Amino acid sequence: MQKAIKLSRVSFKYKGADTLALSDISWSLKPGECAVIMGPSASGKTTLCRCLNGLIPQALEGSLSGDIVVAGKDVSIFRTQTLAKDVGFVMQDPEVQIVGRTVCEDLAFGPRNLLVPAREIEERIPKVLSQVGLSGYENRFTADLSGGEKQRLAIAGVLAMEPSVLILDEPASELDPAGRADLYRHLDRLRQSKGLTLVIVEQNIEEIRSMVDQVLILEKGRMVTRGSLEGLEKSWPHTLPSAPTPGMDSLPLDTAPSLEINHLNFEYTPGIPVLKDIDFSVCPGDFMALMGHNGAGKTTLVKHLNGLIPSHPGTILFEGKAVNRFKIKDLARCVGFVFQNPDHQIFENSVEKEIAFGLTHMGGSRRAVARTVDDILEKTGLDPFRHHHPFTLGKGMRQMIAVASIAALNPRVLVVDEPTTGLDASGSHMIMDLILALHSKGTAVVLITHDLAMAARYATRLVVMAKGKIVLDESMEKGLEKNDVLHRAGLVPDHLRSFSLKTGGSHG
Amino acid sequence: MVENPSLTGSGGLDIRSKCALFIQFMVWTVLYDHPACHGVISCMIVGGGLYVGLSMKQMFFRLIPLVPLFVMIMLFTGFNSGTGFVHLENKVALFTLWPGASLTRGGLMLGATFLFRLLNMVVLTQIILFTTPLDQFINLFVKLKLPPALSFLITTAIRFVPALDKKRNLIIAAQRARGIDMDEGSLFEKFKARVAIMIPLMVNAIVISDQLSMALMNRGFGYRKNWTVMTRLQFRMPDYFVLCLSLGSLVPAFVIRYPGLIEKYLDIEHVSVLFRI
Secondary structure (H helix, E strand, C coil), X not given: CCCCEEEEEEEEEECCCCCCXXXXXXXXXXXXXXXXXXXXXXXXXXXXXXXXXXXXXXCCXXXXXXXXXXXXXXXXXXXXXXXXXXXXXXXXXXXXXXXXXXXXHHHHHHXXXXXXXXXXXXHHHHHHHHHCCCCCCCCCEHHHCCHHHHHHHHHHHHHCCCCCEEEXXXXXXXXXXXXXXXXXXXXXXXXXXXXXXXXXXXXXXXXXXXXCCEXXXXXXXXXXXXXXXXXXXXXCHHHCCCCCCCCCCCCCCCCCCCEEEEEEEEEEECCEEEEEEEEXXXXXXXXXXXXXXXXXXXXXXXXXXXXXXXXXXXXXXXXXXXXXXXXXXXXXXXXXXXXXXXXXXXXXXXXXXXXXXXXXXXXXXXHXXXXXXXXXXXXXXXXXXXXXXXXXXXXXXXXXXXXXXXXXXXXXXXXXXXXXXXXCHHHHHHHHHHHHHHHHCCCEEEEXXXXXXXXXXXXXXXXXXXXXXEEEEEEHHHHCCCHHHHHHCCCCCHHHCCCCHHHCCCCC | XXXXXXXXXXXXXXXXXXXXHHHHHHHHHXXXXXXXXXXXXXXXXXXXXXXXXXXXXXXXCCCXXXXXXXHHHHHHHHHHCCCCCCCHHHXXXXXXXXXXXXXXXXXXXXXXXXXXXXXXXXXHHHHHHHHXXXXXXXXXXXXXXXXXXXXXXXXXXXXXXXXXXXXXXXHHHHHHCCCCCCCCCCHHXXXXXXXXXXXXXXXXXXXXXXXXXXXXXHCCCCCCCCCCCCCCCCCCHHHHHHHHHHXXXXXXXXXXXXXXXXXXXXXXXXXXXXCXX
16 A cells, blocks of 8 residues: 655755754655654654645755655655645644635635635535534634634645645644544544544644554654554653642632732623623732633733733722732733743843843842842753843743743732643743742742643642633632533543543643 | 625625725825815715724724824925915915924915825725725736736735734733833833834744745645636626716816816816815
């Protein structure tokens, strides 16, 4: 049987790079099989995907050696656009892959380029929408879709071109567990019904366990191991799910809350409430995991906490004073906020200056700023990179810089929105250790995450939101027992419903 | 930019009719100097915008950052327009800063005219973008025999302006969370605050464009020189009506502006003067 993918001794070095991004990779996959590529950040996962659909060497400069044949075509001979008929590639960020203003317009784009007749395109659109669980979305505006819906649309856009090989680079990184499980269920159904060959880059293997035929583990551009999931779990345990470390002890809670939210209601569009009568408080020493499905209102809620979205006077109090009576500068010092994407924040030309910026801006003396920056750089392991331009570093490092620059301000409450998305296990641990260090000094932490295992490992309090309401606010221990609530909030997918997080359901 | 579905379906005007309307309004705008004329044209355009479902905020929010520029235009034109006006009262200096720099009524009116022209162009463009699906632009470019790559370049730019705008808002929020306030502090601090927005925005724009080019290749863009046409441009009865109205309205517009064209048959110089400053 002809292989769907066949790589022979493939090596690649990006133009201007010192080291090989891929080194001597040989691998093959049969039609209808599913392979998962795993490995730490910068191990060559995305580079390998780009080789499979011809973006390397056609769009990205560098030196490539070895042979790559995908769907019977040599990628060095055929153009990426020609390969697109057989090889679909869904990149990590759905935002840049959506080119239409309506769902329909976007889905038609690929087949139109391939000169598929208009009538056939019209027939394909509802079909692919149902395959990704977006039936009835034809006339929706792409700008109005949620992050999860955009990710599904990006996949549907490629499926509409009816490829025989589908490559997906972390396609579910922004979805909640239920959404992830749902997406992979749809992909598995496609694989079984149409014989679609799947190559998926994924850090979290739990939801795709049942569909995986092969696992490839890359490290520094080399394929360190390859085989079935069962075999690899024995030989390479450190990348696969491990038991959670015990959650840290809760600090003694002060009686007076740092942040108090009373009857908070909010709507972006009149008549469509996003937050409904929210009441809760954040006390010094709290380590709260704020969870919920995509679109539950988590980010909207925390944006109120440091005045990014204004609230009515008296609705949100920081140490007894309404947050809207604070100056932006002063509130930022009290309630630190780290966004999901570090690139929205970084602008200085060295790591050192980036971390110092907030302190200088707050009016700190030169000596005090230098001392704090030195301290933070040492604790975060960023010291060797202090003179590097932040944008020359990897995403994990940039996320670390973003957290460090807020940690340097020593805020009394720290809000972190999905700080580990797209990071490997070691990157995630580094970030979480820094947040823990801050927490141990008395900073209350509000952690937004979809990863229940990570929340269970670090947080002491669990707050769950669903449809703009708080549906659970308990200590972590008690919260984890409310399996039904967690399931309804999309935090525990169906197949893990009876799975106990306390007994080893962690995601590495 | 949000699109109005009721106007993008089969019931909406053809893009060529919209272009004809656009040209008609622009010709009117260029022909006359008197701000009152432009005020009337602006009312018609804004009324049209409200009719198609745009809110006042959607029509004007892009102009808000330009307000300081508008004030400068008014002042510059007010003081530097000389005295070459038709009506005597417009030549009279209202205020003299120094010899040769007098603020005249005519100058202020001319400044107002310039502002109205800008406003008309911006709002009219907003209306067309709001009511026209991307596909119709592409079909028009195909009809004009423009290369598909150029057509897509233009339409993608239209699509990515809101995406970049969204990015800008995220960056502003991230920087505000660090305590950067663009509206507070000295001029230097305000400038520094804007740098904190501009640098991540530029970096993100480069990243987006790089990924976009790869995403387009993944979707087969450039596979062939042409692509499947989904819907053909087609004139309907309302389109013929609009085209006739647009062309018809241009005749009196030219005649009033240039009364000499018909002076053998009709003397309307006194009417024409009313439309000038």
